[in-house]
Amino acid sequence: MAEHREPRRRHRHQLRPVGGCTLRQAYYRLVAERLIPHTAPTYRRLSSRLAQARREERFPDLIDPLREVHVSQAWLDAGAFLRAAPDWFALDRTAGQTSALYVACEKDTH
DSSP states (O other): OOOOOOOOHHHHHHHGGGOOOOHHHHHHHHHHTTSSOOOHHHHHHHHHHHHHHHHTTSSOOOOOTTOOOOOOOOOSSHHHHHHHGGGGOOOOTTTTOSOOOOOOOOOOOO
16 A cells, blocks of 8 residues: 655645646546555545535636536527428337337446
């Protein structure tokens, strides 16, 4: 197990100019510098503390590659809408079926 040292104040400021990183990147950067241990509880604690620091505007926002921004479609005019509409037409291929199969996958973060 990696030796754990108390983080120095300078390390908090080193993450600011990075220009954006994910929580996982920040975590492994601190682990690599042996500032925190490589454990699941430490990862969860870092996540919680950075979230609180972001809410208090003491830490920059992290990149969240899984979050998507959903924006309703809009058209310049009715003609543009009518030209786009045929591409959306599709028959319900499950109509009349008594069951449906869905497959989902979730990444294990432990």
